[in-house]
Amino acid sequence: VTAAAGERSLRIGEIAERVGVTTRTIRYYEERGLLGAAPDRVKGSHRLYGEADVVRLLELLRLRDLLGLTLEELVELAEAEEARATLRGKWEGSSTDAERLRIVEAAIPLVRRQLELVRARQRTLSEFADELDEKMRTLKRRRRELSSS
Amino acid sequence: VTAAAGERSLRIGEIAERVGVTTRTIRYYEERGLLGAAPDRVKGSHRLYGEADVVRLLELLRLRDLLGLTLEELVELAEAEEARATLRGKWEGSSTDAERLRIVEAAIPLVRRQLELVRARQRTLSEFADELDEKMRTLKRRRRELSSS
DNA sequence: TTGCTCCTCACGTCACGTGAGGTGGC
DNA sequence: TTGCTCCTCACGTCACGTGAGGTGGC
Numbered sequence: 001v002t003a004a005a006g007e008r009s010l011r012i013g014e015i016a017e018r019v020g021v022t023t024r025t026i027r028y029y030e031e032r033g034l035l036g037a038a039p040d041r042v043k044g045s046h047r048l049y050g051e052a053d054v055v056r057l058l059e060l061l062r063l064r065d066l067l068g069l070t071l072e073e074l075v076e077l078a079e080a081e082e083a084r085a086t087l088r089g090k091w092e093g094s095s096t097d098a099e100r101l102r103i104v105e106a107a108i109p110l111v112r113r114q115l116e117l118v119r120a121r122q123r124t125l126s127e128f129a130d131e132l133d134e135k136m137r138t139l140k141r142r143r144r145e146l147s148s149s
Numbered sequence: 150v151t152a153a154a155g156e157r158s159l160r161i162g163e164i165a166e167r168v169g170v171t172t173r174t175i176r177y178y179e180e181r182g183l184l185g186a187a188p189d190r191v192k193g194s195h196r197l198y199g200e201a202d203v204v205r206l207l208e209l210l211r212l213r214d215l216l217g218l219t220l221e222e223l224v225e226l227a228e229a230e231e232a233r234a235t236l237r238g239k240w241e242g243s244s245t246d247a248e249r250l251r252i253v254e255a256a257i258p259l260v261r262r263q264l265e266l267v268r269a270r271q272r273t274l275s276e277f278a279d280e281l282d283e284k285m286r287t288l289k290r291r292r293r294e295l296s297s298s
Numbered sequence: 299t300t301g302c303t304c305c306t307c308a309c310g311t312c313a314c315g316t317g318a319g320g321t322g323g324c
Numbered sequence: 325t326t327g328c329t330c331c332t333c334a335c336g337t338c339a340c341g342t343g344a345g346g347t348g349g350c
Contacts, residue, residue, distance in 0.1 A: 013303060021340095023304085028340060046304055046348075066274055068217060071339070101295040108288050115281045122274050125215055125267060132264045139257050146250040162329060170314095172330085177314060195322075195330055220313070 010049040019057045026057075032071050034060060034078060067117050077114065157199040164198045168206045175206075181220050183209060183227060216266050226263065 016023045030037045030047075035057070041047060060078060063069050069077070095103075165172045179186045179196075184206070190196060209227060212218050218226070244252075 011303075012305095024340060024342085027306095032339090044305060044347075062277060065217060066270075066277055068214060097295055101292065104288055104292045104295065108285070108292070111281055111285050111288060115278065115285065118274060118278045118281060121215075122271070122278065125271055125274065128211060128215055129264065129267045129271065132260055132267060136257070136260050136264065139253055139260060143250065143253045143257070146246055146253060149246060160329075161331095173314060173316085176332095181313090193321075193331060 008048040008050040008053075010054070012047045012049070015049045015054060015057065018054055019061060021057075021061065029057075029060070029071070032075070034071060034074060063114070067121055077110065157197040157202075159198040159203070161196045161198070164203060164206065167203055168210060170206075170210065178206075178209070178220070181224070183220060183223060212263070216270055226259065 010018075012023045012026055016026050026035065026047075029035045035053065037047060056078075060074055063074055063077060064071075159167075161172045161175055165175055175184065175196075178184045184202065186196060205227075209223055212223060212226060213220075
């Protein structure tokens, strides 16, 4: 059976390169509980990842880089992402419609929260851009005045 | 003579509170050369700051928080801010027009560089926001489908 | 069998946080 | 004189970086 959802054929070096971090980062995130390391792995054996892990990691890294969240804050925001990840596994599985509805309804406030954070960051960035624009105009005006005198 | 530019009447705790960091951060930035601590201060005596330092610190912190720059990167970007700070001191002083022009022309590419970084960050944030919007729409559509079946 | 990547300690680093013990200014 | 804030070490922490020494899979 080729279970597309549970592939887990990527080694740590491969997933690290694909998402643009080092293997140390991946292991550290696992330590901190951000990556649900396959619980059947025996200590010392190789870690294996799937496409779902790639998606999840990219999401986490974007929240980290664009919003400057700490790993602890990522854990909170990710806890229901967790649900959405299991969702991906369970979705095409044997869950009932009621269960699906519950999962979707749990995911909505999380995405909403992320959107709020992004919007807030966009606003402060816009202010910053405006101030820099203004500063630039002032400098150019001053340059004009000085070079024509 | 009440030299408004060289006031330096703020103590480290006051400036720290005004810009929203701890005194440790201020001292650390001084260690790393980001804050030109008054060079006439004798070891052990109190540090004193002026309004120009407040402005400078706020700029640095915004670059740090909004763009995620390291202190080393801040040093680079700030080196000519340095010039703009001395500018503030020298401007109304005894500098010639030619010197003023030189300072203004040095400041322009720096502000331009900052604007580029901000614009780039704005673009990636927009992409992120779009994806989150799309995700939200998908979730809501799915919820609608599930609750009406 | 030979590389290559992986593994687990474990110490180093960056950007501060957090006391410990002591001195200075309104 | 009494608080309060300041000072300088100096060790702790978060999020990793960077080897050291050893084992596993194509």
